[in-house]
Amino acid sequence: MEPKIKLLLVEDDQSLGFLMTEFLASKGFEITLCKDGLSGLKTFSAQVFQFAILDVMLPGMDGFTLARKIREKQSDIPIIFVTARSMKEDKIKGFNLGVDDYITKPFDEDELFCRIQAILNRVDNTKSIGEEEKINIGKYIYDSHNQSLTIYDFCKRLTSRENAVIYLLIQNAGQIVRREVILKNIWGTNDYFSGRSLDVYISKLRKYLQEDPSIIIENIPKVGFLLQVKAGG
Numbered sequence: 001m002e003p004k005i006k007l008l009l010v011e012d013d014q015s016l017g018f019l020m021t022e023f024l025a026s027k028g029f030e031i032t033l034c035k036d037g038l039s040g041l042k043t044f045s046a047q048v049f050q051f052a053i054l055d056v057m058l059p060g061m062d063g064f065t066l067a068r069k070i071r072e073k074q075s076d077i078p079i080i081f082v083t084a085r086s087m088k089e090d091k092i093k094g095f096n097l098g099v100d101d102y103i104t105k106p107f108d109e110d111e112l113f114c115r116i117q118a119i120l121n122r123v124d125n126t127k128s129i130g131e132e133e134k135i136n137i138g139k140y141i142y143d144s145h146n147q148s149l150t151i152y153d154f155c156k157r158l159t160s161r162e163n164a165v166i167y168l169l170i171q172n173a174g175q176i177v178r179r180e181v182i183l184k185n186i187w188g189t190n191d192y193f194s195g196r197s198l199d200v201y202i203s204k205l206r207k208y209l210q211e212d213p214s215i216i217i218e219n220i221p222k223v224g225f226l227l228q229v230k231a232g233g
Contacts, residue, residue, distance in 0.1 A: 096200050
């Protein structure tokens with residue numbers, strides 16, 4: 001038998017937390033339920049988890065703060081926000097934090113499970129990316145296997161989604177990669193919120209690569225992105 005995926009669930013609604021725990025446990029996950037943000041962070045710090053589902057409106061520490069602190073400790077853990085609020089600003093804030101998905105209450109349990117599975121499949125695909133592990137890009141060394149960008153003595157560890165995006169751009173260097181191709185392959189959907197999330201990830205990658213000005217990720221408006229290394233860089 002394969003080991004169960006350990007999932008941290010932070011939900012202050014006792015009834016919903018119990019129902020989600022029972023449902024996800026029936027799907028083969030090992031669930032740890034916390035009822036507030038502070039206990040969620042304490043539990044996350046003391047154990048090893050492969051997935052997190054966080055309510056946004058939590059006592060003690062809200063879900064946004066909790067997600068940020070979790071990512072500081074484990075940058076590549078998949079996170080889904082669950083919330084009663086459907087405000088566009090909240091969704092954008094969540095995606096800006098790098099969360100993987102956002103589902104609004106009330107929701108269908110099977111839909112939640114499908115979203116979890118889609119994210120896990122993308123993570124698995126990222127882990128098995130390419131036969132070529134290390135690639136020179138300008139002054140950087142990109143290591144797809146270890147999810148890292150190295151320049152001189154500095155190594156930047158990438159999240160799974162950052163790794164998937166830059167891998168796709170590098171494999172198609174010098175060619176436009178269409179937005180819908182990136183979104184469908186990595187986000188699994190092509191909508192407004194995933195599009196905004198992609199733009200955030202592109203901005204992060206540009207920042208990671210800024211030590212070598214010869215590397216450019218060009219935005220082709222309404223079309224896609226083009227990664228190129230200028231000659232002499």
